[in-house]
Amino acid sequence: MGLDRLEDWRRTHYSTEITPNLDGQKVTVFGKKQCVVGVRGVVKKSEKAQLGVEIIPEEIKILNYAQHPLALDPTGRIPAELDVRLDARILDLRRPENRAIFKINHEILSLTREYFEKEGFLEIQTPKIIATATEGGAALFPVVYFDREAFLAQSPQLYKEQLTSVFEKVYEIAPFFRAEESRTTRHIAEFISIDVEQAFSTWEDVMKLLENLIVFVLEGVKKKCYRELKILKREIKIPSLPFKRYSYDEVLKVLEGKGFPISWGEDIPTPALRVLGELHPEEYYFIVDWPTQSKPFYIKPKDDKPEICEAFDLMYSWIELASGGTRIHDKETLIKRLKEQDLNPESFKHHLKVFDWGFPPHAGWGLGLSRFLMVLTGKENVRECVLFPRDRDRLEP
Amino acid sequence: MGLDRLEDWRRTHYSTEITPNLDGQKVTVFGKKQCVVGVRGVVKKSEKAQLGVEIIPEEIKILNYAQHPLALDPTGRIPAELDVRLDARILDLRRPENRAIFKINHEILSLTREYFEKEGFLEIQTPKIIATATEGGAALFPVVYFDREAFLAQSPQLYKEQLTSVFEKVYEIAPFFRAEESRTTRHIAEFISIDVEQAFSTWEDVMKLLENLIVFVLEGVKKKCYRELKILKREIKIPSLPFKRYSYDEVLKVLEGKGFPISWGEDIPTPALRVLGELHPEEYYFIVDWPTQSKPFYIKPKDDKPEICEAFDLMYSWIELASGGTRIHDKETLIKRLKEQDLNPESFKHHLKVFDWGFPPHAGWGLGLSRFLMVLTGKENVRECVLFPRDRDRLEP
Numbered sequence: 001m002g003l004d005r006l007e008d009w010r011r012t013h014y015s016t017e018i019t020p021n022l023d024g025q026k027v028t029v030f031g032k033k034q035c036v037v038g039v040r041g042v043v044k045k046s047e048k049a050q051l052g053v054e055i056i057p058e059e060i061k062i063l064n065y066a067q068h069p070l071a072l073d074p075t076g077r078i079p080a081e082l083d084v085r086l087d088a089r090i091l092d093l094r095r096p097e098n099r100a101i102f103k104i105n106h107e108i109l110s111l112t113r114e115y116f117e118k119e120g121f122l123e124i125q126t127p128k129i130i131a132t133a134t135e136g137g138a139a140l141f142p143v144v145y146f147d148r149e150a151f152l153a154q155s156p157q158l159y160k161e162q163l164t165s166v167f168e169k170v171y172e173i174a175p176f177f178r179a180e181e182s183r184t185t186r187h188i189a190e191f192i193s194i195d196v197e198q199a200f201s202t203w204e205d206v207m208k209l210l211e212n213l214i215v216f217v218l219e220g221v222k223k224k225c226y227r228e229l230k231i232l233k234r235e236i237k238i239p240s241l242p243f244k245r246y247s248y249d250e251v252l253k254v255l256e257g258k259g260f261p262i263s264w265g266e267d268i269p270t271p272a273l274r275v276l277g278e279l280h281p282e283e284y285y286f287i288v289d290w291p292t293q294s295k296p297f298y299i300k301p302k303d304d305k306p307e308i309c310e311a312f313d314l315m316y317s318w319i320e321l322a323s324g325g326t327r328i329h330d331k332e333t334l335i336k337r338l339k340e341q342d343l344n345p346e347s348f349k350h351h352l353k354v355f356d357w358g359f360p361p362h363a364g365w366g367l368g369l370s371r372f373l374m375v376l377t378g379k380e381n382v383r384e385c386v387l388f389p390r391d392r393d394r395l396e397p
Numbered sequence: 398m399g400l401d402r403l404e405d406w407r408r409t410h411y412s413t414e415i416t417p418n419l420d421g422q423k424v425t426v427f428g429k430k431q432c433v434v435g436v437r438g439v440v441k442k443s444e445k446a447q448l449g450v451e452i453i454p455e456e457i458k459i460l461n462y463a464q465h466p467l468a469l470d471p472t473g474r475i476p477a478e479l480d481v482r483l484d485a486r487i488l489d490l491r492r493p494e495n496r497a498i499f500k501i502n503h504e505i506l507s508l509t510r511e512y513f514e515k516e517g518f519l520e521i522q523t524p525k526i527i528a529t530a531t532e533g534g535a536a537l538f539p540v541v542y543f544d545r546e547a548f549l550a551q552s553p554q555l556y557k558e559q560l561t562s563v564f565e566k567v568y569e570i571a572p573f574f575r576a577e578e579s580r581t582t583r584h585i586a587e588f589i590s591i592d593v594e595q596a597f598s599t600w601e602d603v604m605k606l607l608e609n610l611i612v613f614v615l616e617g618v619k620k621k622c623y624r625e626l627k628i629l630k631r632e633i634k635i636p637s638l639p640f641k642r643y644s645y646d647e648v649l650k651v652l653e654g655k656g657f658p659i660s661w662g663e664d665i666p667t668p669a670l671r672v673l674g675e676l677h678p679e680e681y682y683f684i685v686d687w688p689t690q691s692k693p694f695y696i697k698p699k700d701d702k703p704e705i706c707e708a709f710d711l712m713y714s715w716i717e718l719a720s721g722g723t724r725i726h727d728k729e730t731l732i733k734r735l736k737e738q739d740l741n742p743e744s745f746k747h748h749l750k751v752f753d754w755g756f757p758p759h760a761g762w763g764l765g766l767s768r769f770l771m772v773l774t775g776k777e778n779v780r781e782c783v784l785f786p787r788d789r790d791r792l793e794p
Contacts, residue, residue, distance in 0.1 A: 034754050034755035035755050036562075036755045036756065036757045036758075038597075063597075063757060063758060064726060064727075064752075064755055064756050064757060064758070065755070066753065066754050066755040067753035067754075070754060071750075071754070088750070088754075090559050090560075090562060090563060090751050090754060091754050093560075093563045094562075094563050099563065099564070102519065102521075102564070103519065105520075106519050106520045109520055110510075110514065110520070113507075113510065117507065122499065122500065122503050123502075123503045123506055123507070124499075124784060125572065125589055125783070125784060126784065126785065127587060127785045127787055128525070128572050128574075128587060129538070129549075129574070129586065129587055129787055129792065130792075131792045131793045141526070141540050141541060141542065142540070142541040143538050143539070143540050143541075143549065144538060144539040144540075145538065145586075145792060146576065146578075146789055148792060150792055152526075152540065159784075159785065162487050163487075163490075163784070165433075165487060165491075166487060166490045166491050166496065167496070167499070174571070174572065175522065175525050175571065175572070177525075177526070179543065181543075189526065189542075190524060190525060190526055192522055200435070200460075329461060330461075350793055350794035351794075353468070353485070353487075353794075354487050355461075356463065356464035357431050357463050357464075357467060357468070357485075357487060357488050358431035358432050358433045358461055358462070358463035359433065359461050360433045360460060360461060361433075361460060361461070386522070387521060387522060387523065387556075387560070388523065388524045388556065390524055390526055392543055395526065395527075395528045395542060395545060395547055396528045396747055397747035397748075397750075
């Protein structure tokens with residue numbers, strides 16, 4: 001749209017002045033930061049200018065005004081608490097640092113899809129409104145669905161598994177929902193999950209897929225986002241492949257030596273993860289061979305040692321980025337596992353039906369987009385890596 | 398994963414036989430359709446085979462069994478009602494026709510993102526759980542959000558508008574939710590919307606963007622999906638640019654001549670759309686110059702004739718594919734429009750705040766993915782174009 005069109009628009013709203021031949025003059029746009037300004041002029045190379053170019057203006061127009069004082073300083077020079085910043089998120093996002101974060105977010109997604117495309121995955125869309133809890137009833141948001149109760153999906157887990165019996169290799173990048181009561185720097189109520197599921201595969205196949213993806217994205221971001229990384233004062237080091245695999249038992253032994261004893265079968269609590277992070281700073285690594293009881297019902301127990309399962313978590317320092325594994329594709333085993341976890345097989349009848357129609361062996365994982373973005377941008381709170389975060393206390397803006 | 402690994406897996410579950418040197422033999426895998434079979438062998442060119450190649454097997458294994466009778470015939474030779482098919486959706490999806498539909502779905506998305514990337518748009522993620530209704534309180538799904546009431550977003554409308562003041566050109570492809578009480582072939586409760594918003598632009602700019610996207614995608618699908626189009630017996634004709642623009646008044650006059658009088662200011666009802674479809678078969682066209690009262694509060698009224706607004710719908714035959722327009726970027730006008738539509742400006746305080754921080758003029762649109770897929774695949778019901786559709790009556794599988 002040319003400035004002429006904008007001029008028509010503004011005429012009825014403001015008395016804008018046209019200021020021709022500004023060359024050589026210093027123009028202060030009413031001294032008001034964040035006004036929207038239209039400039040017509042000639043772009044020239046400039047060594048003084050930060051971006052290497054400047055516009056020699058011939059015409060300047062105010063297209064919209066900002067009211068002062070602003071809710072916060074959008075240059076970031078006057079620091080503000082995270083909550084204040086999130087309340088005025090649009091102003092906050094205008095800081096160069098935040099613009100850099102979400103440019104990197106964009107490139108992670110773009111590179112991830114490029115990688116999946118190359119690997120022959122089909123993009124799928126699974127329902128976000130579901131009738132029953134997929135991984136037990138905990139932490140679900142209830143939805144009033146016409147005259148029924150429904151829930152927001154926590155993950156595409158069972159749907160993506162089923163679709164491997166149709167399309168073999170599938171992926172979805174979509175929002176999912178978890179009613180997290182706890183207030184941590186890593187958990188939010190609405191998050192983007194990068195999900196993959198692949199037929200005729202084991203956990204080893206999909207761990208390779210995942211570590212290759214991580215390196216592919218890191219290399220791509222390093223190349224495409226050097227400006228943004230400079231703004232964020234970040235340097236990306238490309239890890240070597242394969243990432244190290246540590247067994248759950250090994251991790252427990254190390255943690256015990258550091259004064260953090262964990263009962264076998266339990267998940268690793270946050271303080272212990274922090275210790276792990278100190279032992280593996282700036283390292284991507286897998287924790288494998290988890291106790292079957294600590295993982296969801298659909299993870300395949302090992303044939304020769306069923307108390308251990310074919311599950312893995314991908315870690316960076318102390319942060320869990322992804323988790324996945326080989327899935328159970330045998331109906332009887334799945335029913336047994338459902339019962340062991342106090343889940344009612346009747347609630348999973350639609351999923352169990354698919355086992356009667358021919359279900360290939362399969363494996364997959366889910367990777368948290370914003371956690372990966374935290375790692376790349378060096379942010380300590382996942383809320384910095386989401387445009388409009390949602391949590392226990394925040395539903396707006 | 399090699400067959401050896403699969404062999405290990407299956408050993409505990411089934412007594413699988415290894416059948417070496419099958420060359421020249423005819424193998425019937427127990428006569429059971431939909432069993433999952435692993436075949437090791439040599440791929441050879443073959444004129445008899447439908448795909449042009451066949452595998453000369455050296456080893457065949459049953460990896461998982463199917464139970465007969467199946468819920469429906471996955472070859473599609475025995476036709477079934479849509480509801481029966483949706484109940485056994487995974488089997489239904491295995492029909493070549495359905496696999497073709499979702500391959501085209503994949504390519505539409507891939508091409509759309511390629512186009513946005515080329516045009517310099519940034520991908521965004523807006524919240525799906527929101528505190529207040531964006532377009533009035535109708536047709537929203539309530540969510541129990543911890544101890545508060547919240548809603549599922551109908552569109553990213555206000556968020557994407559706000560983000561033009563940060564990133565200028567943004568897009569989102571994501572699920573949105575509408576509690577549609579009516580049962581039609583075009584409406585579902587959960588749908589994927591392709592949303593665009595662009596600063597310093599008018600409806601004319603974004604109409605051009607939209608028609609160029611449509612042609613870009615059609616050309617791409619035609620090239621990449623010739624096999625799938627053949628299965629669906631579809632031929633894609635590339636429409637010429639620009640698409641025709643018909644004003645709302647023109648459309649009303651034509652419909653009146655056909656015996657469908659519509660009061661000025663009302664939306665065009667389905668029977669009248671069907672008549673329009675007969676007049677414009679296989680044509681992409683815009684309906685422009687809508688009455689301000691018939692469109693949402695954020696659409697900009699014309700400066701010289703405020704009862705008409707800068708809104709458009711993109712139609713194909715009788716189906717509305719997209720709608721958009723120039724947005725209001727002046728706070729007073731927006732408050733006036735909110736009140737005219739009986740909405741409480743207080744409920745929109747977070748959105749109105751952004752107008753005090755400098756808001757560029759902007760325009761955009763939303764395009765329904767599955768409706769576009771209906772058009773490309775020639776399907777009469779949008780449920781055919783969604784993997785697991787959700788509506789008034791259906792919440793499973």
